Amino acid sequence: MIYFCNMVSETQLVNTAVISPADSSMWIATSARGLVRVGRNGKSFTYSAEKGDFSCNNIVALAFDSDGILWMKDAEGGVFSYTSFLGFVKQSELPQSVVAGLEESVTKEEVAADEPAQGAPQRPWYGSWWVLALAFLFFALFIWQLLKNRRDVSKSPAVPAPQPIADKPVTPRPAKPLPPAEKPAEKPAEISPRPAKTTEHSETSLRIKDGEFAGKVLEIIKANFTNPEFGVEDVAAALGMSRVHLNRKLKAENSPSPSDMIKSMRMDLAAGMLKEGSASISEIASKCGFSSASYFSSAFKEYFGVAPAAYGK
Numbered sequence: 001m002i003y004f005c006n007m008v009s010e011t012q013l014v015n016t017a018v019i020s021p022a023d024s025s026m027w028i029a030t031s032a033r034g035l036v037r038v039g040r041n042g043k044s045f046t047y048s049a050e051k052g053d054f055s056c057n058n059i060v061a062l063a064f065d066s067d068g069i070l071w072m073k074d075a076e077g078g079v080f081s082y083t084s085f086l087g088f089v090k091q092s093e094l095p096q097s098v099v100a101g102l103e104e105s106v107t108k109e110e111v112a113a114d115e116p117a118q119g120a121p122q123r124p125w126y127g128s129w130w131v132l133a134l135a136f137l138f139f140a141l142f143i144w145q146l147l148k149n150r151r152d153v154s155k156s157p158a159v160p161a162p163q164p165i166a167d168k169p170v171t172p173r174p175a176k177p178l179p180p181a182e183k184p185a186e187k188p189a190e191i192s193p194r195p196a197k198t199t200e201h202s203e204t205s206l207r208i209k210d211g212e213f214a215g216k217v218l219e220i221i222k223a224n225f226t227n228p229e230f231g232v233e234d235v236a237a238a239l240g241m242s243r244v245h246l247n248r249k250l251k252a253e254n255s256p257s258p259s260d261m262i263k264s265m266r267m268d269l270a271a272g273m274l275k276e277g278s279a280s281i282s283e284i285a286s287k288c289g290f291s292s293a294s295y296f297s298s299a300f301k302e303y304f305g306v307a308p309a310a311y312g313k
Contacts, residue, residue, distance in 0.1 A: 029059035053088045054080050063098045071098045214255035225265045228291045232258045274311045
């Protein structure tokens, strides 16, 4: 169906308008701006001579034929057809079916203009374009809010799933040897600071200065340092305190740390056995409290500056 808008203004901008039978979009012919296409979603697109669509922007005739092809005629007599596949194509003249449709539509519009419509059916308010536009806007806002909430949920930190407890048998740790009874009459042993690393061995020890607590620590280490499993945690447990508290008390007495004491005793024993030459390196490592011969070799070389095999030669 063809709708002649007849919008009277100073510029006579709109000449006519038609509805596409394919997608119900509206095509508006203007006297100065060419063709304007308005889709059902409210978006518009303009075709004009400046864009190379046709030769004149004053469109005087506009209609769809029975095949759904749009026909138009401009003020300069140019005739064009339009399809979505070919776009605008210049033709020699309008088809007779389109001309007859234009004449019939003009006659109906003139009669409707002369006789005011009475009792004509009014378009319901919910079918107005502004109602449809508002409905589309609210739907777009709803979709946007839904996507935003989903994105916020995906960014929130995931709660780690509880890890199942493996049914692994717990092997009891062997009981630690108790330290020997303290002899109050004995004076804490004193060991001198470790000398610089040289190939020549000298008796190596750490001097313990004033303080009875360091003497207790030294006695515990003497009794257990050959055990490969023995460490600072065992010293602290034997004294009934934490490792941090143990180190703090030794530092207050200007005494070496428990780890330095254990290392010094093991290295002194190993150096003496290497000088005697009565055992292999693997046996010495085992007797001096090292878990493997390779670890003993690297620790010995770091401590004395020479490998165990070359020591004392």
